[in-house]
Structure formats: C-alpha cells, structure tokens
Amino acid sequence: MTREAMAAFMFRMDGTSSYQAPKVSPFADVKPGDKFYREISWMHSQGLSTGTRQTSGKPLFQPKAALSREAMAAFMFRLEKPKAYQAPKVSVFSDMKPSDKFYREVSWMYASKLTTGYKAPNGSRSFGPKQSLTREAMAAFMYRLETTLRLK
Structure with missing residues (x-):
C-alpha cells in the first residue's frame, strides 16, 4: 500500500467534505493537482503527517513510497x-x-x-x-x- 492511498483511506474515514486543500503544498514532492493532493494536505493540516524533514526547505511526503x-x-x-x-x-x-x-x-x-x-x-x-x-x-x-x- 502506498502512503498516498493511506491518506485517501484516512480522509474518507475522518475528513470532511468541506475541507479545501491549500493552493501551496505543504510538501516538496506533492503538488496541487496530484492524485490525492487534497487528502495528503488534509493529513498535514490535522497534524497526522509532518513529512520527512529536508535541510533545504519543505518536507517530503513520499506519496508513492510503500507504507510501513x-x-x-x-x-x-x-x-x-x-x-x-x-x-x-x-x-x-x-x-x-x-x-x-x-x-x-x-x-x-x-x-x-x-x-x-x-x-x-x-x-x-x-x-x-x-x-x-x-x-x-x-x-x-x-x-x-x-x-x-x-x-x-
């Protein structure tokens, strides 16, 4: 299972239909328009995922990586x-x-x-x-x- 699919599962379980994803991504490797951008952004907004810190700016979410x-x-x-x-x-x-x-x-x-x-x-x-x-x-x-x- 990928990390982006997990974000979709969790959003469907606890997210709200009124949630609006930000115009600027909280993650360096996830862009508006990407599959599950809304769900991944929701996870960040809820404090569920802070991503992997990078020395040069925004954290990474690694949406296509396998979820451990x-x-x-x-x-x-x-x-x-x-x-x-x-x-x-x-x-x-x-x-x-x-x-x-x-x-x-x-x-x-x-x-x-x-x-x-x-x-x-x-x-x-x-x-x-x-x-x-x-x-x-x-x-x-x-x-x-x-x-x-x-x-x-």
Whole structure:
C-alpha cells in the first residue's frame, strides 16, 4: 500500500467534505493537482503527517513510497490522540524495543486491541514494523478502530 492511498483511506474515514486543500503544498514532492493532493494536505493540516524533514526547505511526503506498518501505527495514533498513554517498559513484540521509533504508537495499537501482531510457533509475537502494509491489513486496522475503539 502506498502512503498516498493511506491518506485517501484516512480522509474518507475522518475528513470532511468541506475541507479545501491549500493552493501551496505543504510538501516538496506533492503538488496541487496530484492524485490525492487534497487528502495528503488534509493529513498535514490535522497534524497526522509532518513529512520527512529536508535541510533545504519543505518536507517530503513520499506519496508513492510503500507504507510501513510502524508509520501506519504513527498515523493512527496521531488520528486518535490518546491522552496520557504510557507505553510498557517491556515490549509485547519480539521485534520491537522501547527505544525504537514508533514503539509508543505500536504499543498503543496493541493495548487498544487494534493489532495482535504475528504469533510465532514458539508463542512469541512480532509486529513487523518495517514491513510494507497491505491494503487488507489497513482495512482491518481501520475496521478495528471504528468497531473496537470508537464504539466504547
């Protein structure tokens, strides 16, 4: 799944029809008129994506890049803005450490029952933070967000 497709999914879930994208892009690699420009701009306006910093000006969004599972967790975390969530000192996932980027966000997804990760034959669980996210997995995460977390 690409980062631009994820922006479209998230906008369709939480965006508003009245949102007007800016005439000047917040990202160096996304221009007005590009596919999903409105959705990507909405993500920026909501603080869901700040992009990748560049030493020479505007950040990059990398719309055609594959979306990693850890980046998806960060976007979902920012969308929900959980108050006072404290990540555990010991990871439930064998492939993540508390010092890892997006550890808090991935841990929140587990605590919120949005993900269970992958169960290994030895009983341990992994998340696959660097793996590319599939469209079906994104659909599952969004469905769980709506039915598990938001309906509480």
